[in-house]
Amino acid sequence: MKRADVVELFSRLRELDPHPTTELDYTTPFELLVAVVLSAQATDVGVNKATRKLYPVANTPQAILDLGEEGLKRYISTIGLFNAKAKNVIALCRILVEQYGGEVPRTREALEALPGVGRKTANVVLNTAFGHPTIAVDTHIFRVSNRTGLAPGKDVRAVEDKLEKTVPPEFKQDAHHWLILHGRYVCKARKPDCPQCVIRDLCRYKDKTPAEPERKKAAPQKTAAKKPKRRLG
Known part of the structure; x- marks a missing residue:
């Protein structure tokens, strides 16, 4: 292009x-980090439903550690791969508490070193929470x-x-x-x-979908004229 x-x-x-901005619900960098980890192979809508119940109860690394892995699963069990995600969230919370004073690190290297956090998740946090143009x-x-x-x-x-x-x-x-x-x-x-699409004339996609043809209004159906009833007698 x-x-x-x-x-x-x-x-x-x-x-x-x-x-x-993101459609994930969050108020702190930590809430965003957890939401993005939970969103892998899941919808933002599904994650938001879970975190709306979780965050009022536990929205800090220590609070989630206090829930424990089984306690966390009860809140996120509606999300795909929740067993693995619960394990990762507990592990990353432990690292945040022990190594970063409960704060989310602001570098790519530190973020990607957290369990369950890959390059995409790190980019989302750096961009949305910390204002990096990633x-x-x-x-x-x-x-x-x-x-x-x-x-x-x-x-x-x-x-x-x-x-x-x-x-x-x-x-x-x-x-x-x-x-x-x-x-x-x-x-x-x-x-x-x-x-x-507002960019359709700039797009190079060959198989663009055509506009739906307008349906013609069906002509009113003609009904046969009723024959007058014959009088008997």
Whole structure:
């Protein structure tokens, strides 16, 4: 995609949503970290339902440690892979308490060293909690980047590296959120909503979905005239 088209693409997405953010519910960097760990192979809606019950009871590393692994599972059992996630959350809480005074570290290296935290999770926390212009590539961003021609790549790291070079500095802080929301609600996996897409003329996707044809109103059905009843007698 040409640089002028990239600028136009993000300008349009910014006009639609000037201040995008994550759809995960959180009030502190720690709440965000736990929510992102829980969101792997799960929906934000499902995670929010669980954390709305969990966080009023335990929303600090020590409080979750006090719950214990089994206690934590009771709150997150509706989320996929909850057994492994509970184990990771307890382990990362222990490290935060013992090594960081209960605070979430602000470097990529320290974040990625936490159990259950990979590059994508670290990028989300760095971007959303600490204001770093990082780009976390999930399935939505991977799909949008490849379909549109914005930053095609064979894997998420290749797409991330290309986005880092392609996205102009003025858009980098929010690019992650714009692309996720666009992929989630417009450029959907099975059937992208191309007719409603604000960047469809910039997009390089060959198999754009056509607009639904307007249905013609059915003509009123003609009914046979009723014959007058014959009088008997």
